[in-house]
Amino acid sequence: MNRLYLFFHKTGSPPWFYKYSGYLIPWLWAAFLVLTAIGLYLGLLVAPADYQQGESVRIMYLHVPAAWMSMMIYGLMAIWGFIALVWRIRIMEVLIISSAPIGAAFTIIALVSGSLWGRPTWGTYWVWDARLTSELVLLFLYFGVIALYNSFDEPRKAARAASLLSIVGAINLPIIHFSVLWWNTLHQGSSIGTSGNSIHPSMLWPLLYMAVAFKLYYGANLLSRARLRLLKQDHRKRWVQDLLTKEST
Amino acid sequence: MSHTPFILGSYLIGTVVLLWAALAPVINKRGLLRQLKARQARMEKIQ
Numbered sequence: 214m215n216r217l218y219l220f221f222h223k224t225g226s227p228p229w230f231y232k233y234s235g236y237l238i239p240w241l242w243a244a245f246l247v248l249t250a251i252g253l254y255l256g257l258l259v260a261p262a263d264y265q266q267g268e269s270v271r272i273m274y275l276h277v278p279a280a281w282m283s284m285m286i287y288g289l290m291a292i293w294g295f296i297a298l299v300w301r302i303r304i305m306e307v308l309i310i311s312s313a314p315i316g317a318a319f320t321i322i323a324l325v326s327g328s329l330w331g332r333p334t335w336g337t338y339w340v341w342d343a344r345l346t347s348e349l350v351l352l353f354l355y356f357g358v359i360a361l362y363n364s365f366d367e368p369r370k371a372a373r374a375a376s377l378l379s380i381v382g383a384i385n386l387p388i389i390h391f392s393v394l395w396w397n398t399l400h401q402g403s404s405i406g407t408s409g410n411s412i413h414p415s416m417l418w419p420l421l422y423m424a425v426a427f428k429l430y431y432g433a434n435l436l437s438r439a440r441l442r443l444l445k446q447d448h449r450k451r452w453v454q455d456l457l458t459k460e461s462t
Numbered sequence: 463m464s465h466t467p468f469i470l471g472s473y474l475i476g477t478v479v480l481l482w483a484a485l486a487p488v489i490n491k492r493g494l495l496r497q498l499k500a501r502q503a504r505m506e507k508i509q
Contacts, residue, residue: 257469267465268465268466268469269465269468269469271465271469272468272469272472275472275473275476276472279476314483314486315483318479318480318482318483321479322475322476322479322480325472325475325476326472326475326476329468329471329472329475330468330472332468333463333465333468430480430484433484434483434484434487437484437487437488437491438487440487440491441487441490441491441494444491444494444495444498445494448494448498453498454502457495457498457499457502458502460495460499461499461502
């Protein structure tokens, strides 16, 4: 227990986090670019068209990983929000507010690509279907976290409010996931699950490559945003002053 | 109905959104560092 506490204490230290995350970021970007290139090549050029949906199924390699990310990021924000509220670890607060714009970006991509996929498949860009509506609510939750955080002058208070909204908003995640089962929706159910896949490997692999690539993108972008926020919050502290002096010389 | 505009549109919008989300912290950090360095130089002059 003591070791775990020490680990959190060390990794939660802003100068330590700033230093070591800086080493990690270029590797995450490089891995993201490589996996995206493979995923796009397989998805757009190698994978076959769907027997019912035709070529429009290629939108899946963007839409599905983006939708997964939109939910995963909000889930992480809720977990970090809980940790931030209980143990008052500042890095967790920084991670929550740094995650929100990235989560919003993935939600926008999921909604827009889904809409563009819906037109040739369903014959409409939008319906007030349970899955689509709950995903739109998720976008508003991301905007809500960002707006709530920015409405406070004091960052610690702002983070506590944002943490609380992240935790409360997490109720929407099971609603999004189970919406296709609980209600009659136009949106199809899951093709990939713990009980098995109903998707051919030629389509599954590009999807998995893109899903991992988006996770790497999130990691790199999150660390960049968290470092920026730490610099902003700690600009009067000794470690930032030392960093600036080091960079100037 | 050709599906190409829908596919290209999706990937184009996806690329723009991801690029914006990736570049925003880089641009903001440059501005912040410039500002902090200028302030540090001013403080050193005063001292």
